[in-house]
Amino acid sequence: MTEKFVEMRHITKKFGQFKANDDISLSVHKGEILALLGENGAGKSTLMGMLSGLLETTSGEILINGKEVKMKNPREAKDYGIGMVHQHFMLIPAFTVLENIILGDEPIKRGGRIDYSGAEKRIKELSARYQLDIDIHAKVLDITVGMQQRVEIMKALYREANIFIFDEPTAALTPQEIDQLMKIFRALADEGKSIIFITHKLKEIKETADRCVVIRNGRVIDTVEVKDATEEHLAEMMVGRKLRNSVEKKQVDQDKLVLDVKKLNVEKNGWLGVKNLDIQVHTGEIVGVAGIDGNGQTELIEAITGMRKIKSGSIEIKGKHYENKPVRQITEAGVGYIPEDRQTVGLILPLTLAENLSLKNYYQKPANKSGVLNYQYINEHGRQLISDYDIRSQNEQVAVGSLSGGNQQKVVVARELASDPDLLIAANPTRGVDVGAIEYIHEMINNERNSGKAVLLVSFELDEILKLSDRIVVMHAGEIVGEIDPKDTSAQELGLMMAGKKVQANTQEAVK
Amino acid sequence: MKLKVKSSWVIPLVAIISGFIVGAIIMLIFGYDPIQNYASLFDGAFGGVYSVGETLRNMTPLILTALGFSVASKAGFFNIGGSGQYLMGWFGAIIVALKFSFLPGWLLIIVSILAGALLGGLWSAIAGVLRAYFGTSEVITTIMLNYVSLYFVNFAVKDWLAGKGEDSSPNIAAKASLRGNFLENLTANSTLHWGFLIAIIICFVIWFYFNRMKSGFELRSVGINEEASKYAGMNVKKTIIMSMLISGLLAGLGGALDGLGNFQNISVSNALPQVGYDGMAVALLVNYSPIGIILSALLFSALQIGGMSISVYSNTPTEIVSIVTAAIIFFVAIKYVIELLLNKRKNKPQKKEAVKEEGAGK
Structure with a gap:
């Protein structure tokens, strides 16, 4: 050479x-x-x-x-x-x-x-x-x-x-x-x-x-x-070990509706980021939302989780309406949310690992006793999750910002799953995370599905969508342009739909 | 991690020493004797029970305006309105003490203090509400509110409290005063009053609030990252208003205690009270630590009280103390440079820290 x-x-x-x-x-x-x-x-x-x-x-x-x-x-x-x-x-x-x-x-x-x-x-x-x-x-x-x-x-x-x-x-x-x-x-x-x-x-x-x-x-x-x-x-x-390329999908009941979004319109910088969108997620299924970044996925999940105001439409979670409700109320309805950006949304980097693991329950008993935080409990809870979810860290007192990307993401996943949500919303849950952690997080998300929970997965990684989803919907320019069964589609076909081609939409209506 | 804990003490210490050195150099340049002057400064601040009493008394409002500034800063706001809030607190306490003098002494004191603190708090909450709902910069609104409070208090003192042709209110009744025989006897008739004790207690209360209370945790979270706090389900708007309210409450308390303990009345003034701004310096020196503020306020108070005796024993102008103070703040402000120099001195192993910081960003 x-x-x-x-x-x-x-x-x-x-x-x-x-x-x-x-x-x-x-x-x-x-x-x-x-x-x-x-x-x-x-x-x-x-x-x-x-x-x-x-x-x-x-x-x-x-x-x-x-x-x-x-x-x-x-x-x-x-x-x-x-x-x-x-x-x-x-x-x-x-x-x-x-x-x-x-x-x-x-x-x-x-x-x-x-x-x-x-x-x-x-x-x-x-x-x-x-x-x-x-x-x-x-x-x-x-x-x-x-x-x-x-x-x-x-x-x-x-x-x-x-x-x-x-x-x-x-x-x-x-x-x-x-x-x-x-x-x-x-x-x-x-x-x-x-x-x-x-x-x-x-x-x-x-x-x-x-x-x-x-x-x-x-x-x-x-x-x-x-x-x-x-x-x-x-x-x-x-x-340093063998990796599993697929997840094991158990036979579970998929008949109960958990998330029901109808005719949702969400504004983004003055125009509609989400247009007249319908989406349903049932128990025991993972619905994958595929699409190129910036086609309204962020607005969709932010609307469902209460982070963003909606313009019109309805959002029902387990049969109750949650349009424009405070974030905490939606969390308490049983929604776990792994946000797209762990650094600016999912975590408060200078706070400790234990504090971050308690971000969703710090205000409830036993972490909060009439306004005073029980740090003994918060730290104990932190240690528990660190060992349960295999988070690599010296202890629960380090600033979460000092952890590697994969470990930071595990912190978010641990916290959101620990609350045992009925609906898990995961936005690019493995972005910037290494293969080992990806495998782990995928397994965790699939476990939720297998235990009968509803999962809405938004991802720009086609492989991730194809590997995990029971159903795939494709989003383009704020609309759902088609729905497909991951078993009979390929990355190429998905890619075409993501670019806005509605070719498959009609034939796939039947699968629904 | 270790370095961080240490540097929280090292930086202020280096800044203080550097400040004194700069002061000494300037004195030498202009032909004054720094050693003599620093000796008389120390003597003026700590040279006897009376001096100590004065120094501690002067700490009281400094502690509270510093705490007020810290609470806002921890929540991510720059509350420059400490002066106005202090003034409103002072005014609120005096007017209640004068108008409700029929109440029994202990009740009158409590009501007056609360009135002052509350007025300061509400004053600052105006900026909080504007910030939370309209995104108005609190820097601008608090500065404007400072002037509004100055002219409002001047008007109110002249029109409502002072006698014809006078510029100040009558003195409050002795039963409303925070001074007491015990403290006066102890400190050879200094102006030390019970407000000092209250200020010290409040430092620990605020420490507890920041580090152990739910609301304090929310305040810190919002201060670090609003978006993540919203995601965690916190009420960000409420927290913003709350932090500004508490911030003003503390500065107002400072004014109330100073009014009832030190001044005993309120007068028309030309300028905003300096203590509101000094409080910012006190807080900055110790990076908003509520316990550190006690020490920091002691230093600044000693500089102010001791500084007055500089010109008594020599012909050095008292303003030299302002130069020392300014230099200390300057060195705190450039703490990054100090850190850099300290790290360089310790040589290579420290490079690791820098890289770790970068790694943490990923």
Whole structure:
């Protein structure tokens, strides 16, 4: 193969006594796409942190183009041609795309003026060459997440990066944007750039990567040629055990109606986000709502859970009306809700694990005795849930914000299931969570179904919808455009419907 | 985790020491003797039972305006209206003490204190209601309410309480006063009054409220994340109004105690009472900790009381104390820089903390 661009040899990184990286070696060649696979907390980000100058190694060496280098800060890493695209973009929303790209490396004309036209010309050349579709005069706050990411890539290209590090680049993207990103990866590699991307999504690795380094507990488990490895094998290496690909669906009564939504209209920024929508969920069934992000799913579940006012229509839970009722009243009606965004909605990050686990019952006996909180009970309750739901944490007193994404999500799931709801509403319950935790959360949701509870599942992950649902409805532009049986559909067919094609809608009416 | 616990003490301490150093440097530049001046400052604040009494008395309103500011801040609001709420509290207590003087002493004191606190609370709740229902910035409304209270109190004192041609109300009856023979004998006739004890007790009450009570938990939750609090089923609007009410209640209580214990009457004034703003500094120094406020108020009170004797024993202007105070606040404000310097000094292992913080964001 061609020359090695980057080589990391026997890298160890200790935080106090804890070895985050233990004797890790890897290399990337010119024009290669290398995937770094591992669960949350496996040490991937730490490793890339050292390569991008954010962290210093405890021992081991880093070679770039065969020469050993010591990088003390990200600036130096940049000078070696290393470009990092963070999971959370480092862009200034009020600035234009162009301004964001040149920020910190502004080309200066005589007299100290910024050479905008020169920069623009260069960016246009680069975007043509790498097929990066960006609108350089738009403000960052007006562009999509996918385009923001392309701006980040352009920032690195503009600085003549040769090695691109991506930290979970697809976490916030829609399926279409993911496809586009994969094409960009290819284009970059074809031009001789090297790419390292951190991920725990196996499909992406199969699609684009040349080689894959699997990391678990800070050690390299194996480095494999992607074309020789199956997804199952990769997953097993990552979590260290066999994973189950399906859930066991028991025969349960599905005859009682739990959630009955009729002719629901919900406003979103002045127009209808949900239009005349009907949806029913019965006991013992999981109804999956498939659709591309932004087609009214968020508004639908926020309306049902009381987080958002409705314009018209009816929402019945177990035969009682709950339109525009306070959130707490709906919770007490037996509704558990795993929100889409655990960081800003589902959890209060600076509060302790125990407090977060009690967010839905802190005001009731025995947690609350006439206005005074019984912390003995709250902590005990916390410890109980931590062990019941396998939440990995030192104790119940740590701030929930210090846990990994997967564990944070388990906290939300534990709290919502602990109240034994009759209706569980789960919005993207496994977003940004690693395979092991995904399996666990899926099992938990399916257990609810098997014990006769009703589940409304909204997800952008088609695999998740197909794996869990008893029925699938597809949402597009605020409406339900069709209903299908997951047993006789495929991801392709679903994808078409999500894009708004009503082709299947008629034939599937019969299944209802 | 360990570092966090420590830094909650380290930052204020470093800020205080730096503040004194800056004060000393400025004194040296202008040819004054810092050692002599700090010695007389200390002597003025703690040099005898009388000084101690004065210092403690001066702490009382500082503690309460600081607590008031803390409650609002914990709920995520910047209540700059402490001055106005304090003034309303002072006014409320005095007017009740004067107009209901037929009541027996103990009842009169209680009713006057409650009236003052309540008036301060309602005053601040106006900003709370505006914020909860109309999203009006509490920064603007509380500043405006400060001026409304100043001119309203001036008008009311002149028109309702003061005699013809006078600028202040008559003194309250001795039975309505918070001063007492016991404290006067103890502190060589200082102005220390029972309000001090009330203020200290309230600090513990607020600590308990924040850390053990359901309503305090809701207040903190809303302060950190409104959306998640709504999701948890909390009544966010109610909590907002409640926090502003309690915040004003405390500042108003400060005014009531100061009125009944210290001033004994109320006068027309040109400017808003400084203590409302000083309370913000007291709270900021200890990052809103109700127990820390006791120590922080002691420091600021000592600076104010002791500062007065600086110009008695030398020709240094008293204003040097304001520079020290300002410098302390400045160093608290740049605590991030202090943290950075402390971490650098301890060298590499600390980098871990920074990364952990970043990791926590994911």
